[in-house]
Structures are given as C-alpha cells and as structure tokens.
Amino acid sequence: MKTAYQLIQDLEDGVISPNEHKRLMELLRQDADLRKLYLQHMQLVGMLQETAETKDKLGTLQTNASSLHKERKKNALRALSFGLAACLLLGICAYFYQINLPKDARLVGIESSDDAKLTVTRNTPKSPHLEPGDAITIDQGLIKLAFPSGVEALVEGPSDIKILTPSEIQMQGGQAWFKVPEKGRGFSVHTKGLKVIDLGTQFGIRFKSRDVLEVHVAEGHVRVEPKLQHVSPTELTAGHAKSFDAYARSEDTLPHFDQFRRVFSKAPLYLHWNFDTLNDQRFASSGSLPDANTYPAHIKHLQSPTPHPISVAGKFGNAFSMRGDGTYADTNYPGIAGNTPRTIAFWARHREGKMHHGIRIPYLAWGNRNTETSAAWRIVLQGKNEVNLMTSSVGTSATTPLPPQQSWFHIASVYTGKTTPEGTPEIFHYLNGQRVPVETTEHKRPVNTDTSSPESLPLRFGYSIQKGFTGGTVNADIDEVYLIRAVLEDQQIQYLMQHNAFPPPTP
Template structure:
C-alpha cells in the first residue's frame, strides 16, 4: 500500500467516515507492515494534540458547546477506540500464535525459472539459518546472471523478466534491488506499491507495467509501458516525478530526470526458449535491407544494408536459401544499428562461408562479422576493444579481440564450411579471455599468436562500429577490407553455446539450446 493511500485511510478513520471495507484494509496493513503502524501511531498522536488544542481555544471563547458537536466527538472517540482495540487484539493474537507455531520459510520469498542456456549463481543471506531449496529467493538472497534470462514470480503476484548480464537482491517481498541488468515488471491489481531500487533510482509502482535498464557504468533508465510509476533519483538533485504510460526518463550526472524516447521493444516480456539471439538468413529483403529474425530485444536495430552498393546484385544461392556474395569492393559491407556485445560478456557467432581467395601475404581476407571501437590501425595497438571473427592470411580462421586465436584448417577451398566461435566468460574478474573455434561442427585446434589485455569490447564509444557483416573493423576514416566470397546463415547469440548446440546449428541450422543444470551457492 502506498503512503498516500495509507494516510487517506487514516484520515477517513479519524473523521469517522471510513467504510467497513477500508477499515479492514487498514487493519490488515497495520498488522503486516511495522512502518505503516508507526505512521498510524504518529498520525493519531498529532490528531489528539490538535483536538486538545482546538477544544481549549474554543472553550476559552465560549462556555456553550453545541450538543451536536458533543455527540459527534463521542461517536468519533468510540469508533477510534474500537478500531485501535480491534487492531491491538489481532496483533496480540498473532503474537500469541507465533509462540506456538513458526512457519517454515516465513520470510518473504519469490520463485524463479530460467530459459535454456542460462548461467546463474544464487547466494543466500549467511545469517539466515533456513536456506530454501531449489530456485527460490528469500530476503537477502542474491541472484547473478552471466548469460540468459530469468523469470521472477513474487508472492504478491508481481512478475518480472530479467536479461543477463544482471545481478539482483531481494530486499523484501515488495522490493527488489536491481544492481545491474535489463528488467521488465508486471504489477497486477492489488500489488500496488511494489518497489525497484537501482544504483541511482528508486521506483515505486502505482499499478502498472514498466521496464528498467540498470548499468553501473552508464545512466539508469525507466520506461513506463502501462499505468504509472513514481521515480526518484538518488544523486545530488534528488529529483522526483510521476510518470505515465509512454513516458521514459534517464538520470543524468547530478540527479535530474531527462526525458528520453520510449523504448518498450528493448525489454523481454516473456521467457524465451533459447539464449537471446539474432539471425541473418539473407532470405528476407525489405526496404533495401536484409531483415533479421530472433528473440533479442534489439532485433529492430539489426536490419543489414550495404554501405553504398546496391543490395540485389549481392544476393546469391546460399547453403540454405539465399546468401550474400561479396567481391571485395568497398561499400558492399553490410551495416546494422546493432551495438553488439560489450566488455567481456560471453558471446557466440556462427555462419556458413564459401571462398577460394587465400593470399599468403598482404592483407587478411576480411572479417565475417565484427563490432567495437578501433583505437588505431597501428599493429602495435592492442585490439581488445574490438571483436571480430575473420578469415586470415592463407585462408585460416582468426579471432581478434584480446588474444589472437588462429585455426589450423584452410577454409579457402571453394566449398561451404560452417564456422562458429564461442567466447567464454573469464573465470576471474581480470582473467584471460578464452575462445573455442568450431569448423563443420567440430572443435578446431588453435594457436594463440600473441596475448593482449582481457577482451573489453567497447560498444558505446562515439567512434564504435556497430555490428558489421563482410568487412573488417577499422577507424571511421580508414576504408575497411571487404570479404571475397559467400556468407550465409549468420547467428549472433548473447551467451556461450555448448558443443552440442554448435553441432545442432551445423546439422539443422536451428537455434536449439540445451538447458543448463541448477547452479547455486
């Protein structure tokens, strides 16, 4: 129950106009919410003081008190006394019952379930002697997602879909701390007052559906999809506002709420049946662009169009349906508005390729897919801020983005080959990045040419290149190297796929992901 609603009920009680139903709501709130009881007692003390002061002042002016006022006060006093007595009796009764029976897992909790391929860690409050079994969070429990998606179901009926990377703590049955992540919330009737706290925002639901983007390295956002929310910033300005359907705000550096375009499409509203992914089949063309399929919220940013060349001459017969054919001409590279996957977050890409171009010196054949911020085109500059899967000198597959991993199979034989790469999350915070390369469904042996810092792909730099297909990643003022050959069925998964899933992609070209075992601590 919101503070405004609580105060309204207390006012109706003190005025003697409260309905039986509202009286029952008030009593229930007082019994289960100590903070509400404190507000109630404070309000009653203030009301009694005002009544005494008013009575003294009026008595000083006149000794004649109308009988109607006396009767009204008596009725009001009787109702207040009866309400307090009833509440006190119920509270005392509950306290007595608690002495005889303490229910197991009495603290507020929620249950959750995950999409296939999700990796998570669940930890519980060390001071709590009762540890719930299975996929259950109690007050103080923390859930961390390194990849995948989770669906939360609160006891109040509130539901949420949270996409990795994410970390959250259940602070009470009515409040979730979202330290990091993108989350959608649906609050049903009767559960108003549900709260979400981020590093920079306090959000109180007023009966609604809303989404939150929380990122410690960026500015938090709230998007109202239905109803209303009250949002307050935690920074210097402590600005507060009530937002309605279609309104969105982002906090700035000093705590102001800046209006931003609504983006409901950036939130998942149901649990997907795979890891979030985007797929370019090159079979569907609209508005002079190849349209993508998939279940990732950024799907609308994924249309791929040539930088300068006409699209139709690039379409060729593919491994499945149509493919895109590159001849090395600058301007043929396919551009999207998709930022790509940032930092050291896990990722997987897969595609079919065919080429017979394999120079032994000079430049690489070019990237198949890549993104990020190219700091410099100098070979002496670390390349950990970009990430690309490419065909290198001699026709050998090459991964760039932290350590350089080079395959041992020459793919420039003019035949179709399925190429896949999985980037695993670091085992420690600053640990090395590990990649696994697959060719035609099998793990490829690789050699590491040199080591750089951990992969830290920059996707939000002003000069970052969005996801590009068929060309290398260079600075904006440097022409890219365009691929020579055919590319088909490009998949980008937001997470690390296992060997069985890569094999399935090779065999059936379908994004099936096996479920992951429960991981708790």
C-alpha cells in the same frame, strides 16, 4: 553503549535522544528477534497501564491531593511515552508489515529460460518459490520473478539478485525489465548506490558497468533516490532515461527499450540468415526473435558491381558470395546492445582479409564505430595465408590465429557478459566446433555496444560500419549466420555446426 533493551526502556520513558532513537530504529530493522522483544515489551507495558487504570476507576489508588498530583504527572509522562511508542510501533508495522503477511503472500515465483544457469540460495531449501532473504546468482540466461502484488521482473544475467521483502529486491549487474500494476506501486530496486522506486509504471534498469546504472521509463514514472546523503532524488517520466554514476551524478541518455527482454520466453532469442534464396536482392531472415522475418539482408554495392554470382553453393544450401569488389549487405537489425551476452556463429570460405588505412574490414558488424570508445561489435577474419580471427569492441580485441585455409570452416565467437580475472571482456572463439586459444589486448574497458544513438548503424555484412569509410569490402563467402542473445556452450556449438539448427538446451 546502551543495550537495545535500555534504548526501548528510554523510548518508553520519553528520555531517548535523537541519535539513540535513530540507532534503535536501525537495530529494529536488522534484527527480527529484537522486534519480537520490543512488541512483547510493549504488550506487557500496555497490560500494566490497563491494570493501573482499572484500579483507578475502582478507587483503590490513593486519593489525597499530593498523591493525585503526582499520579497525574506520572500519567502525563506515561501518556507521552506511550504516544511516542505508539508512533514508533506504527512506523515499524508500516515498514515490516510484510513480516506478518500470510506465508503465501510473501512468496515470489521464479521461472528460468532453457539456457539459464543460476544458483539459488533459499531459506527453505526444497521450496519451489522464493521468500525474503533468498538470493539468486544468474551466470547467464533469463529469469522471471512474479511478486505477490502482481509485479513481474525479467532479469537477464550475469546478475546477482536478493529478495529483501515481497516488494523490494537488491540487484547488481545485468539488466531487468519491470512491469508494475497499480497494486504494486512502491516496488523498489536497491543497487549499491541507488534506490529505484516505482510509482506505477514499466521500466528497465541496466548496469552499463559496475558503477554506472541506466534507468529507462516506458510508462508512468519512477523515483531514483541516491544513498549518498545530501544528494537530491530524481524522478523520471515516460519516454525518458538517465544514467547514474557511482556518485549518483546523472545525465540524460536516449531511451532504448528494445535493449531489454520485455516478454518472457523459454527459448533464447536469435536471428538466422541462411542465404539460400535471393529474392529482390534480399536474403530472408528468420529465428525466435519477435518479427524475425523483418530483418532481411539487402544486397548493396559501393560502385557498379562487377558481374559475379551473389548466391553460390554453400555449406548448407546456398551462400552469400562477396568478392571484395564493393558488394556487401545491410540489414535493419540494430544488433545486440550494451553488455548483453551473445554468440555469433557462421560458415566462412575466406579468400583474403583487407585493411584500409589501418581499418580492418569486418565480416559482420553493428553499433557505433565513430565514438572514442568505439562502441561497436565486429567479427573480422584478417590476412590471406596467415589468417587471424578477431572479435573487437570498445578497444578490446580477442584474436585467434587460424590454421592454413580450408574450403569452408565454422566460426563461433561467444561473449559471456563477464570479465576475466585480468579485467578484459570474457570472449571465447571456436573453430569447427572446438574452442581455441584467444589472445586479448590489455584494454579493460567494459563492453557497451551502442545500438540507439544517431551514430549507430545496424547489422552489416562485409563492409565497415564507420561512417565516411570508402575502402573495400570482404573477399569471402559466408553462410548460415546466427546472432544469438545467449551464451552457447561447447556441445551446443558443435550441434549448431553439424545440424545447422538451433541447439536444444544442454542437460
């Protein structure tokens, strides 16, 4: 096999084959030292040509007819090879123009949320910025990347990111929202099987699973180029979304921009229902989520209610009392979507967990309970004397037996956004601030909580979200519910339990 230098020489001489030309292009893309060698070689050849032309003008070259004919032929070949080389050089310069940018024009700013856990591998260890070749592993939380062209990326982990150039990144896992100004047109995201090219827009990408990628376009349009040969690219325009599988096969999906973090904030997003005051049959909502006060819990009844107090003394202030008599509460909060990490924490005074035709009635739930994969998220306390805590989604259940009943106990369920070595979603349970053992079923389906389809229902307290369900409601009292779009750690859950306030970031 020819060396890279021989390929460069063949290119100069105009005798390189198409396959060798393709191989040379790939080598030049991969090897900075080779590009430097190529440019030095071309400069040397250019100097030699200039010297020969100067001599020709001075009349120092042979001028007999035979020599002139040979020289013209040689010059024609040289011109052809220089033309080919010039085209190649222009192509390389266009592809690698960032290499010659000033140092500051290649740097990428990075900022992270308070709850973020990430590892950054830098070429320049002490630099506060990123540059091509640097990589980020996000275990949890949100990061903001600011590119020289003005492109802004908000990436929510777990995810792996690599900076390829100042206008290209490689991404696997998690989800991200991109704001691309006119100056940043052409910004590209590489995944294992696709290249998503911005054509002036705002868009989001979400890994529905390891091999399925969703692209959601809010403004402008993007071009999705499969890396498999002979598969045609796809263009998406504003208001459209598609999912792409491992073979680049695509299908339309509903755009749901609310699933993405589109505004950077240091603090994690959460909603809180304290159930202290019942006003017009509603318990107020609060939290750090934008418009957090627009998601109150509205009291409802399956039938004429049995008289009993809805608001009773709770662990902190008052609580919401559900007596298993058809009383429950609805909100208009669609819930935490997809496979986004989440923490659900609350106080419970459990009396009896019910089942109806094999369906467990949840303390709280949201999503799509009618699909074959059951793309819902549910927290259940089942039983009476022997109580099990259950977090379930997509056929996977994480279950924890609880000790004998207490007056009030604190429950927390954490989904990390990851899978266990066995392939099940990684879910942790906490009882009174302490992590307790979890038993999971052997289903290995990825979490994909559906919050956007017509079959999906928003967050509900005390009653099933399965449409057409006519069973009973939860027989329990519930207080201080937190829905958090983040992974809380042991110390933070203990703080939440003790202080009934959103915990500060861990040191």
